Amino acid sequence: MTLQRPSLRTVFTEFMEDLHSALNDRGLTVTILPEKGRSLFTTRNFRPGEEIISQEPYVCVPNNSPVESRCDRCFASINLKKCSACKVAWYCSSVCQKSEWKLHRLECDALARLDKDRHKSVTPSIRLMIKLFIRRKLQSEKVIPMAATDNYKLVEELIDHMSGIDEKQLVLYAQMGTLVNFILQWPGMNVKEIAVNFSKLACNAHTICDSELRPLGTGLYPVISIINHSCLPNAVLVFEGRTAVVRAVQHIPAGAEVSISYIETAGSTMTRQKTLKENYLFTCTCSRCVKAQEDEIKESAILEGYRCRNDQCDGFLLRNSDDTGFTCQQCGLVRSKEDIKNIASKIKSISDEASTSLSSQSYAEALFMYEKVEKLQRILCHPYSISLMQTREKLLKISMELENWTKALTYCKLTISVYQKLYPGIHPLLGLQFYTCGKLEWLLGHTEDAIKSYTKAFDILRITHGTNSSFMKELLLKLEEARAEASYKLSSTDDE
Ligand SMILES: [Zn+2]
């Protein structure tokens, strides 16, 4: 009798069992839903701010460009040195370089073989794919260990949506696959498989951000990828260095599905659905997306529509049936199509100039232009319009570059009032905006206001970001500093 090799089915089941028991220890389980596929569910209660799951990336890569580089290991941007052999990877220290060496050694050999003029085609996406195959190889050769939540089988399980992508994209993936194959030069590599993996990365990889949600790089976290999207999620994904951490933003009872948002949720249902369809190839059926058509029309008329001709009225406008203009649903005043068209085209041309000034870092000029845009948008758009809010976000950033704290504070407060409408309760962007507001008030000597803003920021961010990160410790320190100054001011007025 010959000894039988375990069938693929048994290997797969064993692997699923390992994953299930690893998740079970954390109070989680994977359930297959007919319309969504694999989904993460709770088996116990989670309180707001509690960590649901965290994961190291299977592979990750910084968003390096000719103008900005980061350490391949920790994403730091200071004290960087280029790997002398391949001249592609950067490291901030020998500690970081050493800890990446097992993975980078094979990549380094491959990249060092390339002609110099080929180097610019080695984009972060190409590197992520190269690292993916190298990590698979090293784990299968047992050079680096595997774990239930850290193995290539989890990558195999990811959805690729190959059947939903268009011809142009398929050709692009095939070209990228050919390049990866050319760089690695491994016998038996299959360009089709590489192309499928590019499609997987497109819908499963996560943008790694710092605590203030600025993008640093891209990583693949196959267990985190099981978590489905909702436009009204009960959890949030943040990063601590390269570690992905999912925290509950509300009480989640046992037996509930864990959800995060894949996209910026400020937007009308139509806009969100379009973004999800284009980037993740699915139609969202969350409670925010499935609502009465009249609510949907009202929502887009507020977020993306025009304001009433009477500037004291905050009614929303709907297009007239004869297409001659838009009527306010509150007071009945009509805005003509011509009037709207005129202002919109002015906004468009000034915005174009403004964005040119901004990208060439002519901040004073950009401020002048965007203030013109903001003024026109206030006349054209509904007070809760997203484009008006985005202009104010730009004005906030530009004012900060110019160290005009008073102006920055004005725009910061204006965005907060819209954020509070757009984002439900606990949202990292709202917390971060309160933090910025507090810093500006502190700089301007408005100590009491700063304490209020820092406290609001802390109440939100302790849930989304936890309390242990250095980012949160800094926030607490600033709050204590402001409180100390306030009580000093109070005691010195008492003395008088
Ligand atoms: Zn580093």
Ligand SMILES: [Zn+2]
């Ligand atoms: Zn190298």
Ligand SMILES: [Zn+2]
């Ligand atoms: Zn939705």
Ligand SMILES: [Zn+2]
């Ligand atoms: Zn009105």
